[in-house]
Amino acid sequence: MAGRGRGRGKPSMSISTEQLGFAKGETLPPPVLQPPLKYPLLEYKPLPLNITTELSYLFELKKGYAEYMRESPNNVLPVVVKKDIERYSDRYQDLITDKSSYEIRYDWNRMPIELKPQLRKRKEQTVESPKKKQKNIDVELKLQELEKKENSQQSDVEEEEKEEEETEEKDDEQVEEEEEELDEEMDEGTDYANNYFDNGEGYDDEDDNLDDGPIY
Amino acid sequence: MSVICRKLCSSILSEHFGQIVQRVAEDLFKHDARPLELICCTTHLPLTKIKEALCVLIKHGFVVYGQTERGLEYSLIHQNILLILRYPKYMFFVKTMCGDESEMILEEVLMSGYITASEVITKTYKKIEQSPSGLQPSVPVLKEKFELLVKNQFLTRSLCTDTVEEKTNEKPDFTLPDFNLAAVIKKIEGDNNSDPGDSKIYWKVNFDRLIQDLRDQIIVSAISRRLDENAGELMRQLLFLMYLRTASWAHTSNPIPLTEIKEAVKKINYPLLAHHLDQYLHLIEEDSSQFLKRVGESGGHFCVNMKEAFEQLAWATLENIVTERFGSKAARIFRLVRDKKYIEQEQIQQLAMIPAKEAKHLTYTLLQENYLQIQEIKKSGVSAAPIKTFFLFHIDLNLVVYMEVQHCYQALYNIMQRREYEISSNKRMIDKQLRMQTLTTNLKEHGATEEQLAEIADLMTPSEKQQLEKVQNTIKKLGITELQIDDTLFLLTMYLRYH
Numbered sequence: 134m135a136g137r138g139r140g141r142g143k144p145s146m147s148i149s150t151e152q153l154g155f156a157k158g159e160t161l162p163p164p165v166l167q168p169p170l171k172y173p174l175l176e177y178k179p180l181p182l183n184i185t186t187e188l189s190y191l192f193e194l195k196k197g198y199a200e201y202m203r204e205s206p207n208n209v210l211p212v213v214v215k216k217d218i219e220r221y222s223d224r225y226q227d228l229i230t231d232k233s234s235y236e237i238r239y240d241w242n243r244m245p246i247e248l249k250p251q252l253r254k255r256k257e258q259t260v261e262s263p264k265k266k267q268k269n270i271d272v273e274l275k276l277q278e279l280e281k282k283e284n285s286q287q288s289d290v291e292e293e294e295k296e297e298e299e300t301e302e303k304d305d306e307q308v309e310e311e312e313e314e315l316d317e318e319m320d321e322g323t324d325y326a327n328n329y330f331d332n333g334e335g336y337d338d339e340d341d342n343l344d345d346g347p348i349y
Numbered sequence: 350m351s352v353i354c355r356k357l358c359s360s361i362l363s364e365h366f367g368q369i370v371q372r373v374a375e376d377l378f379k380h381d382a383r384p385l386e387l388i389c390c391t392t393h394l395p396l397t398k399i400k401e402a403l404c405v406l407i408k409h410g411f412v413v414y415g416q417t418e419r420g421l422e423y424s425l426i427h428q429n430i431l432l433i434l435r436y437p438k439y440m441f442f443v444k445t446m447c448g449d450e451s452e453m454i455l456e457e458v459l460m461s462g463y464i465t466a467s468e469v470i471t472k473t474y475k476k477i478e479q480s481p482s483g484l485q486p487s488v489p490v491l492k493e494k495f496e497l498l499v500k501n502q503f504l505t506r507s508l509c510t511d512t513v514e515e516k517t518n519e520k521p522d523f524t525l526p527d528f529n530l531a532a533v534i535k536k537i538e539g540d541n542n543s544d545p546g547d548s549k550i551y552w553k554v555n556f557d558r559l560i561q562d563l564r565d566q567i568i569v570s571a572i573s574r575r576l577d578e579n580a581g582e583l584m585r586q587l588l589f590l591m592y593l594r595t596a597s598w599a600h601t602s603n604p605i606p607l608t609e610i611k612e613a614v615k616k617i618n619y620p621l622l623a624h625h626l627d628q629y630l631h632l633i634e635e636d637s638s639q640f641l642k643r644v645g646e647s648g649g650h651f652c653v654n655m656k657e658a659f660e661q662l663a664w665a666t667l668e669n670i671v672t673e674r675f676g677s678k679a680a681r682i683f684r685l686v687r688d689k690k691y692i693e694q695e696q697i698q699q700l701a702m703i704p705a706k707e708a709k710h711l712t713y714t715l716l717q718e719n720y721l722q723i724q725e726i727k728k729s730g731v732s733a734a735p736i737k738t739f740f741l742f743h744i745d746l747n748l749v750v751y752m753e754v755q756h757c758y759q760a761l762y763n764i765m766q767r768r769e770y771e772i773s774s775n776k777r778m779i780d781k782q783l784r785m786q787t788l789t790t791n792l793k794e795h796g797a798t799e800e801q802l803a804e805i806a807d808l809m810t811p812s813e814k815q816q817l818e819k820v821q822n823t824i825k826k827l828g829i830t831e832l833q834i835d836d837t838l839f840l841l842t843m844y845l846r847y848h
Contacts, residue, residue, distance in 0.1 A: 177676055184829060187441070192828045194437035194456075199364055201460060207409075208367035209402045239404055242549070245414055245421050247385060248400040248407075 206238060351755055355379070357762045358430045364765065365433060366405060369394060373402040374425055377412065382424035408462035410553065432556060434761070434835045439559045442566075443503055449484060450494045453477065455503065455554065463507035463551040466495055488534050499552075507553035561597060564843055568658055572640065576632055579622040583629050584640065586613045591653050600847060601642070601657075604650035637661075656847045663750055663844040666837060670753065671720060678703055679711045683744070686721060691741040712742065719752055720744070747848060750841050757838040761831060768827045775820045782817060785809065 202208065241249055355378045363371035376392050377383065385403070389396055403423060406412035411430050414423045436459055444452035453473045458464055464472075470491045477486040498504045565588050573581025590609060591602035610630070614623050622629060630651065633641045638661045642652045664687065672680040681701050686692055689700075698708035715721045726739040772779065789805055809817075 177673060180673065182826060182829065182833075184826075188829050188832060189825075191437040191441055191832050192825055194440050195828060195832065198436055198456070198459070202365040203367065205460070207365075207370075207405050209369040209398055209405060210367065211369060211398070239408065240549070240551075243551075244404060244407060247421060248404055250397055250400060 351758070353755060353758045353762060354427065357758045357765075358427050360762055360765045360769075361430055361433050362411075364769075366402075369398050370402040370405055373399055374406060374411065374430070377423060377425040378427060382415070382417075382422040384420045384422050388423070410462060429556075434831065435563075435839065437832065438563065438835075439554070439556075442559065442562060443498070447494065447497050447501065447503075450477070450491055451498050451503075454491065454495055454498060458504060458552060458554050463553040465549075465551055466492075469552070470495060502555055502558045504552045505555040505558075507551040557597070563839065567662065567840060567843070568640065568655075571638070571658075571662060572633060575636060575638065576629070579619055579625075580629050580633060582617065582619050583610075583614065583622055583626070584633065586610065586617065587641070587651070587653055589613070598846070600655055602653040602655070604644050604652055607649045607651070610651065659840075659844045659847050660746070662840055663746065666840055667720075667746075667749055667753065671715070674718075675711065675714060678707065679715060682708065682711055683715060683720060686742050686744055691724065691743045693739060693741060697742065716742070720749055722748065747845070750844055754838065754841050754845070757834055757841065760834050761838070764827050764831050764834070768824055771820055771823055771827070775816070778813060778817050778820070781809065781813075 355375065358378060359371050359375045362374050372392050372394060373388060376388050380387070380391070385396075385399065388399055388403075392399065394402075403412060406425075407414065407423075409429075410426070412423050412425055414421055416422075440452050440456055440459070443455045450473065453476060454469055457469045457472050457476070461469075470488060473491055474486045474488060477484050495504075565585070568588065569581045569585045572584040587605065587610065590605045590613060594605070595602040607630075611626060614626055630641070634643055634651070638658065639654060640658045640661075642654050644650045644652050668680055668684060671683045678701075681703070682697055685697060685701050689696070692700075694709065694712060697712055698705045701708060703711070712721065716723060721742050722745050724741045724743055726741060728738070785805055785808060789802055792801060792805070
């Protein structure tokens with residue numbers, strides 16, 4: 134014992150064994166070296182379960198309610214990723230499951246408008262119209278350039294310029310395609326093939342989109 | 350709130366609404382109020398699905414939204430999720446009060462969160478039509494039952510309010526709807542164009558009222574178990590009189606004059622009670638549970654003391670828990686500490702008449718499990734050596750009740766997990782039985798022979814049948830245990846509400 138021999142007349146431990154209810158000379162219980170059991174043995178058995186008819190009825194009510202809720206449209210189903218091949222039973226599955234949007238089930242006078250699944254159409258109109266104008270201008274410019282090229286003699290330098298322009302245009306197109314994909318993700322119907330892993334990088338984009346979207 | 354409460358809520362939601370709703374709600378639980386974009390950011394779910402899930406949660410009253418400077422924010426009310434555990438009890442209560450049709454109407458309202466009167470009547474009508482119970486559906490009767498529910502305040506108007514602040518101020522509105530009965534009948538017959546004229550008037554379940562009713566049930570049954578049926582009935586009448594003159598969650602009722610009690614008792618058919626009214630009142634008043642208090646100098650007035658009643662009930666519950674967990678000797682110590690308020694170890698073993706070593710062991714076990722608390726009192730001016738300090742044991746009731754509430758959450762969560770496990774590990778068999786059932790009912794409709802039906806019944810081997818029965822029994826037992834734990838939980842939360 135570390136405390137032994139320290140001071141005079143004081144007890145060697147802060148609490149003497151007698152205080153804990155052990156008589157002098159009685160052996161102390163061995164030290165516990167293992168963590169307690171995960172499922173400790175029950176010293177006292179629980180009371181037996183008394184199943185009355187009332188409780189059975191309550192259980193039926195509970196079960197019925199849970200089952201109904203699970204099967205009702207309140208259970209929001211995840212987007213089904215299409216399996217490898219089309220199966221015959223899929224056609225019937227489509228008939229059974231209700232594919233209609235949740236929009237019709239709610240009275241939108243009493244729900245926040247931003248939850249309404251209609252953002253997409255408005256956004257398309259607002260976002261894409263300036264893009265198209267830009268594209269038209271590009272075409273006109275290109276035609277003019279082409280005219281110039283026809284008139285003037287082809288030189289190596291010009292060819293290089295042309296190549297650069299082409300690559301730029303391709304980039305533009307790619308950007309546009311990506312945006313369209315994003316739009317599609319917002320839509321419910323067309324997103325089977327997409328894998329919904331979001332690493333959070335695209336968060337800022339979506340944030341912007343949302344700010345643009347709803348017009349109150 | 351605690352982690353286990355969150356886990357319980359999310360397991361309740363996943364049982365009823367599926368994974369997506371659960372994940373959205375759990376996110377809201379973790380982060381309090383937050384706008385749509387942030388939910389989208391942390392849950393990694395597609396935006397449309399989050400919106401859909403929020404719609405479901407709002408409709409069922411689990412989520413409220415409010416306009417803040419950061420935009421529209423959503424927040425979760427987890428207490429309402431825990432109410433789902435008690436839905437069957439509400440339905441059963443309404444069944445005993447207002448009959449089978451009312452129960453079905455209430456169930457429909459619970460299923461949709463809020464709903465218009467005409468719609469709920471249409472749905473219930475169709476349900477009764479399909480059910481084999483032998484009830485005859487009739488629209489006027491259903492309307493009557495609906496009005497009865499509203500009159501009893503079990504249903505209330507669900508008003509369209511946008512912000513959280515307004516919601517707390519709103520007064521329950523029980524004005525009856527006025528809708529075209531003929532149009533409802535037409536709609537049931539398949540005419541989709543008829544308009545019952547209440548398209549914007551929604552109804553929801555008034556949980557506050559139902560909670561009070563279950564609370565009263567506890568009080569009445571406690572008295573009838575302690576004394577007898579007559580006393581229970583007297584208590585019911587007293588509570589009824591209490592409603593007439595007191596705000597709904599007041600700690601004590603305003604004084605009820607004896608003459609009114611006499612009149613109320615005369616109206617009901619309990620001759621023995623009417624004859625011995627004074628004695629019964631005296632018994633309830635003298636009882637250690639102290640549900641009733643005589644007030645005034647003349648002694649002609651009585652007060653129902655709800656706060657005290659639930660304190661007594663909570664004590665009784667805790668004593669039972671200690672008895673079941675640590676045995677009767679530990680319960681004796683627990684009661685002793687309760688009785689003496691502050692008590693030393695020496696005194697415990699003397700007064701409880703338990704051998705010193707055992708008494709110490711039990712006391713320390715109770716201390717370790719937080720059923721007892723310890724208070725140190727040091728002699729002033731003496732060194733801090735433990736031998737010079739008094740250790741007084743006492744019970745902090747609020748603390749212990751709160752801990753027990755957490756235990757209830759934990760137990761409920763564990764049971765739900767176990768039930769899920771039983772279901773998922775026997776899914777194949779349960780599905781098979783379901784398929785067989787649908788097949789037999791289909792064949793019966795088409796007039797199949799006995800042989801064919803027997804053939805289908807043979808699809809399941811005897812051992813499978815045995816196993817299935819065992820699983821279903823286990824699931825039922827677990828479900829019933831859940832209901833019983835919820836009883837305890839309800840009582841304890843009622844205590845916390847009053848204290």
